[in-house]
Amino acid sequence: MTGNDQARSVLELVGVRVQYGGTVAVEVDRLEVLEGEILVVIGPNGSGKSSLLRTMGLLEPPATGAIRFKGQPVDPRGVLTARRQMASVFQDPLLIDATVFKNAALGLGFRRMRRADLAPRVRPWLDRLGIGHLAERRARTLSGGEAQRTALARALVLRPALLLLDEPFAALDQPTRETLIVELGRILRHDRITTVMVTHDRGEAMSLGDRVAVLMAGRIQQVDQAARLFRSPVSEEVARFVGVETIVDGEVIAAEDGLATLNAGGQRVEVAAAARPGDRVRLCLRPEDVSLAIREEVAASSSRNHLTGTITDLLAQGAHVRVTVDCGFPLMALVTRRSVEDLRLAPGSSVVAAFKATAAHVLPRA
């Protein structure tokens, strides 16, 4: 998004409700996709993400509400025309039983592109997605990653005004997934392809999203710039879903210049937030923002908060260990395996948990 000029809206949902029988699956008051952005919709399984994406892709008419594509309302007769300016990739590659090239050219065929024009259009995309050498291979002989690359090429060759991705990496193994996320992100940003992706994985949302929307129980809870959303969730529900693990009640005891001092579980905690003394709040903290040290002196000096506590639990998760520290309230910290070994952390160990005032976030509490 450059300068001050208003980014144009590619797709806009207003008062859209999708329902199956009597059950409302999704209800969106307003959601806009801006030109050139990557909007990631995250939400737990069953929150209505796929229904929302199908509606955005004009594959499923909403029960009520209006959809505007490129500023124009989509009427039933214009659906195919509008849909032909979009492309979708789903969790399963859903390839036809033909070669990689023919798969990638499928959508162009639907648009009646001349056979001679196909290769110049398709080949570069196969190369960009690293599957140029597989062009003549039959789709059913591909690995999961290669198949999904084919599905992405098939969508991208269409130069869609709107690219819709429904959990496109969910079926891939970890290394394949990580590589593909990076490569796809690079392509989408370089070509400024307007994209909506739904996923349950907040890591994917963090790495790809310009803006992130949180969908829970069919309703959009928050839409924000990705960094802001992860830092400042609007509710406890959203906070938990975006990876805040320490949520504790507190009360503001002092406040000045955007720095609030809280009493949380008997501990003094300083938080960069506008608040008034006496405010009842809820302190939110992401585990990766907390560091652990054995003694006060060696704790990160840039952190304003140093809380002393006792380790109650350690849970290994891949290369990291999730440590629960009881410091008047249970505080979650995510540290490397290496530091657990170096600091000889074990249940019962006394530690100092440190975090910055800017890392913490407060929610108002009734």
Add this chain to the structure above:
Amino acid sequence: MSLLLDALRQAGALLIGGDGEVWAVLWLSLRVSGTATLVALGLGIPAGVALALGRFWGRNLIVSAVNTGMGLPPVVVGLFVSLALWRSGPLGFMEILYTPAAIIVAQAVIASPIVTGITLAAVQNVPAKFRLQLLALGASRPQMIRIVLREARLPMLAAVMAGFGGIISEIGASMMVGGNIKGHTRTLTTAMVLETSKGNFDVALALAIVLLVLVFLVNWALTSVQQRGSAGR
């Protein structure tokens, strides 16, 4: 036992000698059943697709009727087609009873539910999300159906084989509406019945061999196409 061996030897002689009547009967059977299969495909594929993808009132009833029709006894079809084509019947004005056209009609009636039923199953077997993916890539409904049928081409070939195999070896309807008129409506199966009842086992056996070889060749050809589609490139 010697009866069988004798018959086999004579059947071989008849075939190798190129008995004109055997070949005429074979040619008529091929033409009639081939045409009937084409008609059945023309009716059964659209019907099967409509039943597989459509959601309309009475659909379940029709699907049940089609499934019943897949096992329709040829004699029953023969009876109803005879009644319809009878001079005083509703289609009597066409005056095609006891002609090859009448056999085509009857055999198409037998094969259509088979083609419809197999098409229905084949299309339903393609996952709904695959159809959604095609639409999401900008396919119109006819384009989507074309790709789905192409994906289901192996079971669709089974539909062709089952349809043709069912009617080339059918006897009841051919006999009733064709009349087994020599040189006119005599097919492989009706000729076989006649020759067997006359005690001409050699001719009957020759015809039986021709029928078996024919059914085998058709299936072999279709299987080759099928296998080329599935293995390698």
